[in-house]
Amino acid sequence: xxxxxxxxxxxxxxxxxxxxxxxxxxxxxxxxxxxxxxxxxxxxxxxxxxxxxxxxxxxxxxxxxxxxxxxxxxxxxxxxxxxxxxxxxxxxxxxxxxxxxxxxxxxxxxxxxxxxxxxxxxxxxxxxxxxxxxxxxxxxxxxxxxxxxxxxxxxxxxxxxxxxxxxxxxxxxxxxxxxxxxxxxxxxxxxxxxxxxxxxxxxx
Numbered sequence: 001x002x003x004x005x006x007x008x009x010x011x012x013x014x015x016x017x018x019x020x021x022x023x024x025x026x027x028x029x030x031x032x033x034x035x036x037x038x039x040x041x042x043x044x045x046x047x048x049x050x051x052x053x054x055x056x057x058x059x060x061x062x063x064x065x066x067x068x069x070x071x072x073x074x075x076x077x078x079x080x081x082x083x084x085x086x087x088x089x090x091x092x093x094x095x096x097x098x099x100x101x102x103x104x105x106x107x108x109x110x111x112x113x114x115x116x117x118x119x120x121x122x123x124x125x126x127x128x129x130x131x132x133x134x135x136x137x138x139x140x141x142x143x144x145x146x147x148x149x150x151x152x153x154x155x156x157x158x159x160x161x162x163x164x165x166x167x168x169x170x171x172x173x174x175x176x177x178x179x180x181x182x183x184x185x186x187x188x189x190x191x192x193x194x195x196x197x198x199x200x201x202x203x204x
Contacts, residue, residue: 026067026068026179027065027066027179027180027200028065028094029062029064029065029095029201029202030064030092030093031060031063031064031093032058032060032062032091032093033092033093034090034091034093036059037059039059040059041056041058041087042055042056043055043078043086044075044085044087045085045086047070047074048075049088051086054080054085055080055085057087062095063095065078065201066089066092067177067178067179068179070086074088074089074090075088076089076092079177080176081176082174083176084175084176084177102119102141102143102148102150103201104120105120106118106199106201107119107200108180108182108184109197109198109199110182110184110195110196110197110198111173113128113129115128115184115195117152117162117184119138119150123135124138126152126154135154138150138151139151139152139159146166147163147164147166149161149162149164150164157188157189158188159188160184160186161184161185161187162182162183162184163183163184164180164181164182165180165182165183167180167181169181169182169197169199171198178198178200179200179201180200180201181197181199182196182197182198184196
């Protein structure tokens with residue numbers, strides 16, 4: 001009897017430990033899995049199947065950022081253009097990423113001034129309000145347990161150093177919660193600027 005109780009206790013501890021680890025590893029990219037053909041994965045306003053529907057992911061949706069889990073681990077918080085919603089983790093599969101590379105797509109943005117920097121499979125780009133979008137080349141990248149660093153070049157004399165740190169962030173313009181904070185340092189012979197903002201994984 002005692003042996004059985006110990007085994008049950010250890011199983012419970014391992015289950016809880018796995019939940020804690022997965023929560024610490026978030027945000028992370030997921031894809032839709034197990035949704036029947038022709039159906040969609042609903043995004044709810046709250047972690048409840050009866051909550052109002054606020055959006056949906058298609059059957060083959062991917063590059064979906066999960067920011068956090070509900071206390072019971074059954075629901076995942078995802079980003080929407082103007083806010084957040086919840087999806088059932090029963091239909092989500094974690095995407096594999098290389099431990100030594102920054103996961104893409106990754107988008108960082110800020111306000112006052114409005115800026116955006118994107119690291120995408122198709123390439124890297126930077127945009128400042130009122131100025132044309134420019135292409136960037138990646139000079140170097142570093143991955144840490146709690147964030148990323150990317151050094152990007154716009155030209156021979158202008159570099160963008162992006163530091164991304166895991167942590168809650170708000171853009172100050174919407175109700176959307178972000179899971180990453182960013183600092184962007186622009187270095188050129190005639191100017192040096194530092195911008196702060198938020199980041200998200202995925203394409204939404």
